[in-house]
Amino acid sequence: MLYVYGIVDSCRFETIPGDGHEGGDIVPVPSGALAAAVSVLPACSIEATPQSVWRHERVLERLMLEHAVLPLRFGTVCRDADALRECLLYSSDGLVNDLERVSGKVEIALRIVEDDRRSALPGRSWERACISTTDRQSGEAARGILNAPGKDRPAGRGAAYLRARLQRVRGEMAREDSGKRLEQLLRQRLDLVAKDVVCALPADGSAAFLLSCLVERDRVTEFADALDHFRRDYPQFDVTCTGPWAPYSFVAAAPLSGRQQ
Amino acid sequence: MVVRTARDDELALADLLDRALYKGVVLWGEATISLAGVELVYVGLKVLVASYATSERFRSAARSGAS
Numbered sequence: 001m002l003y004v005y006g007i008v009d010s011c012r013f014e015t016i017p018g019d020g021h022e023g024g025d026i027v028p029v030p031s032g033a034l035a036a037a038v039s040v041l042p043a044c045s046i047e048a049t050p051q052s053v054w055r056h057e058r059v060l061e062r063l064m065l066e067h068a069v070l071p072l073r074f075g076t077v078c079r080d081a082d083a084l085r086e087c088l089l090y091s092s093d094g095l096v097n098d099l100e101r102v103s104g105k106v107e108i109a110l111r112i113v114e115d116d117r118r119s120a121l122p123g124r125s126w127e128r129a130c131i132s133t134t135d136r137q138s139g140e141a142a143r144g145i146l147n148a149p150g151k152d153r154p155a156g157r158g159a160a161y162l163r164a165r166l167q168r169v170r171g172e173m174a175r176e177d178s179g180k181r182l183e184q185l186l187r188q189r190l191d192l193v194a195k196d197v198v199c200a201l202p203a204d205g206s207a208a209f210l211l212s213c214l215v216e217r218d219r220v221t222e223f224a225d226a227l228d229h230f231r232r233d234y235p236q237f238d239v240t241c242t243g244p245w246a247p248y249s250f251v252a253a254a255p256l257s258g259r260q261q
Numbered sequence: 262m263v264v265r266t267a268r269d270d271e272l273a274l275a276d277l278l279d280r281a282l283y284k285g286v287v288l289w290g291e292a293t294i295s296l297a298g299v300e301l302v303y304v305g306l307k308v309l310v311a312s313y314a315t316s317e318r319f320r321s322a323a324r325s326g327a328s
Contacts, residue, residue, distance in 0.1 A: 045295035048296050053278060053281050056281055057277055057281060070285075072287075072288065073294055074294075075282075076288060076295075077293055078288075078291055079291055084292065086290055087292045090290050091288055091289060107280070109276040109280070242276040242277075245280060248280035248284035
């Protein structure tokens with residue numbers, strides 16, 4: 001079985017001896033102008049351990065020193081070189097587009113938490129407490145209940161449900177609004193350095209905002225300086241930063257080729 | 262601000278897992294994502310394995326410092 005680390009913008013690269021999983025050599029499997037970086041995996045699958053995931057990343061970083069590289073999702077395996085070539089051929093249009101996008105760039109991860117007690121930004125839009133379209137009906141009903149004079153407020157289970165639902169909707173909208181506001185702020189401050197920014201809200205509902213920034217490799221220090229200015233100007237944000245990473249967040253999960261089904 | 266690169270840092274591990282297990286290119290065709298201990302799901306040309314349980318395990322480990 002072949003373990004596939006990434007796609008390189010060249011049909012060849014020098015073998016990297018012994019750096020792969022299980023001590024395997026990293027070798028190219030060429031397909032047209034591209035090559036997949038692979039090593040032989042004795043088993044049919046790989047266990048995701050911190051060590052194995054770091055190894056995957058280290059191989060990509062090593063390749064990125066000389067090439068544009070698209071990181072494959074951890075755990076990608078293929079039966080043999082011929083089957084892999086078929087995969088590459090099938091996805092080649094999308095792969096070429098993505099390679100052009102990430103060439104010479106790295107990914108920086110930002111994790112940002114806003115401290116509400118120190119927030120000085122005006123006009124929090126979520127204070128309008130608007131209700132999303134899908135929840136409008138129950139939201140309006142719940143708002144009516146919440147706004148009713150105290151003695152008129154229904155105390156049944158239905159009312160409690162609607163109150164809880166309204167609170168949940170408000171909370172979700174507040175997070176989304178806050179995320180958009182933060183992304184806009186960061187785009188303004190980092191626009192000259194970051195080529196692209198992807199913002200995400202953690203699925204676990206935590207207060208952090210996750211941003212991925214695509215930065216030219218030789219401008220990482222400049223990016224860090226810009227982030228430093230941002231932290232000074234907006235002390236209400238607790239910003240942590242990791243990287244540089246292979247550009248996982250800036251590749252299409254599936255091929256862009258017209259051949260996809 | 263210094264960009265963190267410490268390989269043993271819990272936060273760096275969490276960020277790496279978020280990327281390597283959830284993002285990155287997914288090839289179509291004969292390539293599969295095959296993690297030990299996780300059931301393979303074969304769906305026509307596109308083969309994926311849910312890595313949620315694995316990543317959650319490592320997130321928990323990272324939070325508790327056990328990793």
